[in-house]
Amino acid sequence: MDVKVKILRYNPEVTEDAEWVTYAVTLQPTDRVLDALHKIKWEQDGTLTFRRSCAHGVCGSDAMRINGRNRLACKTLIKDLNPDREITVEPIKGLPVLKDLVVDMEPFFDAYRSVMPFLVTDGHEPSRERIQSQADRERFDDTTKCILCAACTTSCPVFWSDGQYFGPQAIVGAHRFIFDSRDEGTEQRLEILNDKEGVWRCRTTFNCTDACPRGIEVTKAIQEVKRALIFRRV
Amino acid sequence: MQRHQYDVVIVGAGGAGMRAALESSKRTRTAVLTKLYPTRSHTGAAQGGMCAALANVEEDNWEWHTFDTVKGGDFLVDQDAAEVMCREAVDAVLDLEKMGLPFNRTAEGKIDQRFFGGHTRNHGEAVVRRSCFAADRTGHMILQTLYQQCIKQNVEFFNEFYVLDLLMVAGKATGVVAYELATGELHIFSAKSIVFASGGFGKVFRTTSNAHTLTGDGMGIVWRKGLPLEDMEFFQFHPTGLAGLGVLLSEAARGEGGILRNKDNERFMERYAPTVKDLAPRDMVARAMANEVREGRGCGPDGAYVMLDLTHLEPAHIDAKLPDITEFARTYLGVEPYTEQIPVFPTAHYAMGGIPTNIRGEALANNDDVIPGLYAAGEVACVSVHGANRLGTNSLLDINVFGRRAGIAAAEYAETAEFEELPERPEEFVVELVEGLRNATGSERVAAIRADLQATMDLNAQVYRTEGSLKQALVDIEALKSRFANVAVQDKGKRFNTDLLEAVELGFLIDLAEVLVVSALERKESRGGHFREDYDKRDDVNFMRHTMAYREVDAEGNVNIRLDYKPVVQTRYKPMERKY
Numbered sequence: 077m078d079v080k081v082k083i084l085r086y087n088p089e090v091t092e093d094a095e096w097v098t099y100a101v102t103l104q105p106t107d108r109v110l111d112a113l114h115k116i117k118w119e120q121d122g123t124l125t126f127r128r129s130c131a132h133g134v135c136g137s138d139a140m141r142i143n144g145r146n147r148l149a150c151k152t153l154i155k156d157l158n159p160d161r162e163i164t165v166e167p168i169k170g171l172p173v174l175k176d177l178v179v180d181m182e183p184f185f186d187a188y189r190s191v192m193p194f195l196v197t198d199g200h201e202p203s204r205e206r207i208q209s210q211a212d213r214e215r216f217d218d219t220t221k222c223i224l225c226a227a228c229t230t231s232c233p234v235f236w237s238d239g240q241y242f243g244p245q246a247i248v249g250a251h252r253f254i255f256d257s258r259d260e261g262t263e264q265r266l267e268i269l270n271d272k273e274g275v276w277r278c279r280t281t282f283n284c285t286d287a288c289p290r291g292i293e294v295t296k297a298i299q300e301v302k303r304a305l306i307f308r309r310v
Numbered sequence: 311m312q313r314h315q316y317d318v319v320i321v322g323a324g325g326a327g328m329r330a331a332l333e334s335s336k337r338t339r340t341a342v343l344t345k346l347y348p349t350r351s352h353t354g355a356a357q358g359g360m361c362a363a364l365a366n367v368e369e370d371n372w373e374w375h376t377f378d379t380v381k382g383g384d385f386l387v388d389q390d391a392a393e394v395m396c397r398e399a400v401d402a403v404l405d406l407e408k409m410g411l412p413f414n415r416t417a418e419g420k421i422d423q424r425f426f427g428g429h430t431r432n433h434g435e436a437v438v439r440r441s442c443f444a445a446d447r448t449g450h451m452i453l454q455t456l457y458q459q460c461i462k463q464n465v466e467f468f469n470e471f472y473v474l475d476l477l478m479v480a481g482k483a484t485g486v487v488a489y490e491l492a493t494g495e496l497h498i499f500s501a502k503s504i505v506f507a508s509g510g511f512g513k514v515f516r517t518t519s520n521a522h523t524l525t526g527d528g529m530g531i532v533w534r535k536g537l538p539l540e541d542m543e544f545f546q547f548h549p550t551g552l553a554g555l556g557v558l559l560s561e562a563a564r565g566e567g568g569i570l571r572n573k574d575n576e577r578f579m580e581r582y583a584p585t586v587k588d589l590a591p592r593d594m595v596a597r598a599m600a601n602e603v604r605e606g607r608g609c610g611p612d613g614a615y616v617m618l619d620l621t622h623l624e625p626a627h628i629d630a631k632l633p634d635i636t637e638f639a640r641t642y643l644g645v646e647p648y649t650e651q652i653p654v655f656p657t658a659h660y661a662m663g664g665i666p667t668n669i670r671g672e673a674l675a676n677n678d679d680v681i682p683g684l685y686a687a688g689e690v691a692c693v694s695v696h697g698a699n700r701l702g703t704n705s706l707l708d709i710n711v712f713g714r715r716a717g718i719a720a721a722e723y724a725e726t727a728e729f730e731e732l733p734e735r736p737e738e739f740v741v742e743l744v745e746g747l748r749n750a751t752g753s754e755r756v757a758a759i760r761a762d763l764q765a766t767m768d769l770n771a772q773v774y775r776t777e778g779s780l781k782q783a784l785v786d787i788e789a790l791k792s793r794f795a796n797v798a799v800q801d802k803g804k805r806f807n808t809d810l811l812e813a814v815e816l817g818f819l820i821d822l823a824e825v826l827v828v829s830a831l832e833r834k835e836s837r838g839g840h841f842r843e844d845y846d847k848r849d850d851v852n853f854m855r856h857t858m859a860y861r862e863v864d865a866e867g868n869v870n871i872r873l874d875y876k877p878v879v880q881t882r883y884k885p886m887e888r889k890y
Contacts, residue, residue: 087803087805088805089803089804089805090803106642106643106644114757117757117809118755118756118757118758119755119757121800122755122756122799122800122801122809123800123801123803123809125801125806125807125808125809126808127350128522129346129350129352129521129522129523130350130352130354130355130521130522131521131522131557132355132557132558132638132642133638133641134354134355134447134450134634135346135349135350135351135352135354135355135521136349136350137346137347137350151641153641153642174492174805174806175805175806176806178806181347185347189461192462193458193461194409194410194458194459194461194462195408195409195410195458197408201408202408204404204420205403205404205407205408205413205420205421206407206408207418207419207420208415208419209415209419210415210416210417210419212419213412213413213414213415216412217412220412220444220451220454221447221450222454223349223354223450224347224349253410256410256412258410259410
């Protein structure tokens with residue numbers, strides 16, 4: 077099928093302003109948006125620039141705004157996009173655009189790193205594994221699925237308008253440890269999230285939950301962290 | 311151009327690279343250079359588990375695991391290395407748990423274990439539950455956990471830095487040259503130790519489970535230095551790739567009870583491996599599937615694939631143990647695994663061969679001598695713990711055990727060694743490579759050459775090989791080399807020039823495809839993942855030996871591949887017929 081793909085192009089080496097460019101591509105309905113981008117890059121215009129790696133939704137490289145919604149290009153099939161009309165592709169919002177669909181990921185990873193996203197334990201290590209019940213393991217399962225693609229954070233209106241807010245992903249990253257029965261860093265982590273630019277900035281618009289390509293209930297995780305802060309227990 | 315100096319430089323930030331970094335950065339000043347962001351590495355795509363004889367759910371011991379690894383590798387495994395890996399597996403899993411990895415748990419709260427192909431109790435008696443796992447996203451959890459520990463330990467990363475050359479002085483490794491994607495700037499890293507942990511080269515094939523970025527850069531760099539590559543003819547084809555796409559569906563699907571069926575709905579693996587059936591090693595299952603298709607028992611309109619049947623499993627069990635792969639089937643093929651069988655066909659998955667190392671992770675210049683300062687671990691390396699065919703889960707094990715070992719060895723060497731003087735104009739080779747491609751005015755496009763390379767490799771060097779097919783592949787590769795000399799890129803800029811880097815990566819792929827095919831031509835036997843229809847038996851008299859390939863340039867400047875051989879280390883297991 078013949079499809080038109082409209083892409084927001086930007087290369088500061090060439091011009092100061094971003095501009096929409098439309099490409100005509102022949103695709104299968106079951107092709108991914110990533111296949112469309114590759115066809116354009118490989119057959120029409122080699123300067124088109126985007127990140128990608130695994131191509132099946134596990135590495136988190138290719139989050140972009142497709143028809144106005146944050147998704148992974150490798151997990152979005154053409155047939156699911158109403159391909160009779162132009163498909164629009166633009167970079168995720170709220171992070172500086174560096175070239176075409178490539179944004180500066182450093183502020184995003186800085187936010188993640190700031191919430192102590194690692195297991196904190198006291199005392200002597202056991203000689204075998206720590207014991208954890210199946211129910212305790214299940215408690216934080218949802219947030220272990222995060223692939224750090226930034227689809228949630230860059231769909232958040234608070235994140236767009238406020239240069240300071242951690243964004244939903246960092247809270248997901250903290251949630252994964254706050255609700256892990258083996259972790260002993262909860263107090264410190266909650267203090268970080270209690271900051272005025274922390275968890276309280278969330279306005280529960282649910283954009284993040286809709287955007288997550290892994291199906292994580294991001295807004296629910298944020299609410300659970302808020303409750304933990306209010307009641308000071310998890 | 312910028313210059314940097316570190317005691318240890320690690321190239322690659324997948325499981326092996328980050329496991330190495332956790333060790334070396336505790337001991338010495340360490341930098342990790344990666345062409346991606348660390349969490350994008352393909353370790354994250356591994357699904358089914360990591361085997362270790364914890365004996366949490368049934369009797370097991372590491373000696374049985376060693377035997378399975380040796381037999382699974384069709385006796386080409388270096389047995390001293392397999393012993394090290396399987397013995398240290400238990401601590402490797404426990405270490406990850408202590409770092410926070412969220413393993414699935416037993417009812418008693420211990421790490422849960424499940425069945426996996428080729429892993430047996432008491433030397434093949436029956437299948438055994440040995441694989442430690444986190445649903446079907448074990449690799450994801452390993453990659454995330456190691457990255458989290460690197461954050462905790464303040465490991466220094468250079469993200470989106472493409473290492474393109476290794477610097478050597480008088481036979482010692484002394485640094486690397488890297489290209490920064492964001493700016494196009496070159497960086498010279500002087501180091502006492504360099505660890506390559508840059509992964510495999512699955513992109514030489516069209517149908518592959520591998521990421522677009524798995525282009526064999528590490529192996530290619532070492533190859534161009536005239537250093538050997540070992541056992542490159544052994545490439546694993548994973549039985550269950552999504553048909554037509556190659557996206558991986560974990561062997562855990564069969565570990566949890568999934569069954570392969572042909573168009574007659576027959577459980578055909580009963581004919582090929584009566585004892586362990588669908589849980590035979592991957593090379594045997596992949597060949598059986600390809601054979602079913604060749605003999606007309608394939609499914610679909612063209613009879614081009616077989617079916618993976620999960621429909622007899624409880625949906626709740628599928629959701630708990632196999633959530634990701636069933637979602638892949640729904641997303642990409644529109645198949646509902648609760649009620650429908652999933653079309654599958656073998657997909658190029660894993661390089662058993664690579665940079666030869668010893669059990670400390672030290673890279674070898676030949677059969678015996680180490681290269682001072684150079685280390686390798688993970689898929690880029692060949693220890694050889696996988697021999698002619700890797701068992702499922704042993705790659706996640708390999709990266710943890712040998713990543714750790716290489717990190718320790720590299721740091722210990724750096725603590726005693728001095729920085730060496732770098733060559734004059736260390737960037738020279740990379741400048742010529744990169745600027746040559748950037749300024750080239752040819753008429754060929756990178757993508758077209760790459761597609762043709764992948765097509766000939768799929769057709770001629772896949773599950774079934776013959777002298778004729780391999781010679782055809784060589785002819786095709788020769789033609790592709792000429793075309794590559796006439797390639798041009800469209801993006802001439804400095805900033806995020808992925809067009810340019812795809813051309814560089816294609817250069818590595820062409821080199822490695824040729825090494826694979828030349829090595830495969832000379833191995834006139836069938837062993838593990840290398841199956842020759844014209845020599846369909848294993849030949850221990852002539853070929854119980856590793857292939858060592860060298861790139862040589864003669865006086866006229868012609869490049870030739872020279873093959874040499876290295877003995878297999880055998881300790882306690884004598885070669886036997888491989889039946890399951």
